[in-house]
Amino acid sequence: MATKSLKARNNDIANTARQMEILSNGIFADGELPTFAAKIKETNQFPLRPKKLEILQINLGYMCNQVCEHCHVDAGPDRKEIMTIETMNECLEVIKKTEAHTLDLTGGAPEMNPNFRWFVEEASKAGIKDFIVRSNLTIIRANKKYHDLPEFFKKHNVHVVSSMPHWTRGKTDKQRGDGVFDKSIKALQELNAVGYGVPGSDLKLDLVYNPSGAFLPGDQMALENDFKKALKKDFDIDFHSLFAITNLPISRFLDYLIASENYEDYMYNLVEAYNPVAVENVMCTNTLSVSWDGNLYDCDFNQMLNLKVASTVKHISEYNEELLQDRNIIINQHCYGCTAGAGSSCQGVVA
Amino acid sequence: MSKNYYDAADLRKFGKITEWSEELGNKFFDYYGKVFEEGALTAREKSLIALAVAHTEQCPYCIDAYTKDGLQRGITKEQMMEAIHVGAAIKSGATLVHGVQMMNKVNKLDG
Numbered sequence: 001m002a003t004k005s006l007k008a009r010n011n012d013i014a015n016t017a018r019q020m021e022i023l024s025n026g027i028f029a030d031g032e033l034p035t036f037a038a039k040i041k042e043t044n045q046f047p048l049r050p051k052k053l054e055i056l057q058i059n060l061g062y063m064c065n066q067v068c069e070h071c072h073v074d075a076g077p078d079r080k081e082i083m084t085i086e087t088m089n090e091c092l093e094v095i096k097k098t099e100a101h102t103l104d105l106t107g108g109a110p111e112m113n114p115n116f117r118w119f120v121e122e123a124s125k126a127g128i129k130d131f132i133v134r135s136n137l138t139i140i141r142a143n144k145k146y147h148d149l150p151e152f153f154k155k156h157n158v159h160v161v162s163s164m165p166h167w168t169r170g171k172t173d174k175q176r177g178d179g180v181f182d183k184s185i186k187a188l189q190e191l192n193a194v195g196y197g198v199p200g201s202d203l204k205l206d207l208v209y210n211p212s213g214a215f216l217p218g219d220q221m222a223l224e225n226d227f228k229k230a231l232k233k234d235f236d237i238d239f240h241s242l243f244a245i246t247n248l249p250i251s252r253f254l255d256y257l258i259a260s261e262n263y264e265d266y267m268y269n270l271v272e273a274y275n276p277v278a279v280e281n282v283m284c285t286n287t288l289s290v291s292w293d294g295n296l297y298d299c300d301f302n303q304m305l306n307l308k309v310a311s312t313v314k315h316i317s318e319y320n321e322e323l324l325q326d327r328n329i330i331i332n333q334h335c336y337g338c339t340a341g342a343g344s345s346c347q348g349v350v351a
Numbered sequence: 352m353s354k355n356y357y358d359a360a361d362l363r364k365f366g367k368i369t370e371w372s373e374e375l376g377n378k379f380f381d382y383y384g385k386v387f388e389e390g391a392l393t394a395r396e397k398s399l400i401a402l403a404v405a406h407t408e409q410c411p412y413c414i415d416a417y418t419k420d421g422l423q424r425g426i427t428k429e430q431m432m433e434a435i436h437v438g439a440a441i442k443s444g445a446t447l448v449h450g451v452q453m454m455n456k457v458n459k460l461d462g
Contacts, residue, residue, distance in 0.1 A: 170427075217423060222395065223425055226425050272363075
């Protein structure tokens with residue numbers, strides 16, 4: 001298991017231009033598989049355009065206490081990209097005036113940003129209705145200073161969304177690192193103890209499942225039932241919903257696909273599972289992604305590929321929702337990951 | 352023409368069998384799809400049965416397909432291996448239960 005990011009290892013894939021090259025060449029260049037643009041043209045869904053903005057997703061930094069096998073952010077303890085308080089202030093100005101009803105904080109481990117709590121408090125005052133923090137769970141147990149996070153989340157009625165790749169220790173630790181399963185279980189129990197995830201509770205706790213290897217997620221509802229049954233029986237843990245998310249062929253997962261000689265088969269899988277209904281509701285149509293340095297992207301994946309929005313407005317400091325909404329969404333072959341089967345987004349299936 | 356009897360890429364071409372016999376091919380795929388839907392048995396149970404049978408039939412395409420299907424459903428490798436043992440137990444049981452036939456014959460001819 002790697003303990004450093006691809007960037008720190010100077011891996012070829014850390015270069016986003018190299019990733020774009022891989023995704024554009026080979027089976028897509030020689031016509032063996034249709035490009036994503038060609039595919040959505042078949043159903044007159046090109047160019048992809050935003051609908052009403054609902055979610056503002058802000059990445060507070062790429063630093064993380066974990067180094068997960070398939071992280072699309074290439075996050076890890078060695079990543080130093082962290083949102084400054086100046087950029088946070090620019091975000092707060094936007095939060096005050098945006099039409100979006102949901103603020104979605106992600107990372108890295110967003111809690112590792114030294115101004116995380118201040119930002120949550122300020123954003124909370126700005127009156128966002130649904131307030132998501134994507135917490136990796138283990139951060140709560142990583143250091144004493146994070147032990148009271150469940151209480152902090154509760155105080156601000158934060159909706160906690162956490163990754164949990166499997167209900168067994170072996171599969172979880174293989175993907176997310178040794179000891180992650182036990183710490184995650186402990187963190188979930190602590191969240192339950194303050195009222196998170198309990199049936200009927202307003203304190204929302206949802207889990208995110210993404211496959212541990214080169215295969216697509218199964219039926220979200222069936223997986224949710226399996227997770228609920230196993231976590232309840234083995235650890236007396238409750239949670240609300242499970243979001244099944246497809247691994248997109250970028251960053252560490254792309255590196256894994258190539259190294260394990262699964263890349264072509266995986267792309268075939270994605271293309272064969274293409275669902276035009278999912279295209280209707282892909283998250284880039286209702287979400288805007290803001291990076292740690294304030295740049296704007298159609299989604300978190302485009303952020304990691306360094307594909308800024310195709311708009312005259314490219315930075316949070318020059319935010320203009322009307323101008324931004326009048327843009328074409330930037331697509332490439334990685335987008336097949338969001339349109340396979342029942343579709344995939346940061347909120348789970350979309351079709 | 353491939354030099355191998357089996358090629359992993361051929362699995363993707365399975366659907367093409369309808370090209371040379373459309374009605375029968377389509378009827379088969381309709382039936383196949385229906386069989387694996389959630390019914391009195393869960394889709395997960397059916398996937399494990401398919402995996403066990405894939406092994407007793409020794410079909411490499413089916414083994415690829417239902418191993419991946421199992422992973423997608425969150426089935427663990429321990430569960431998959433146990434399912435294969437069920438298939439293996441029936442296979443060996445089917446061999447050994449014929450031992451009674453042998454015993455009957457010996458008893459009749461040489462009892």
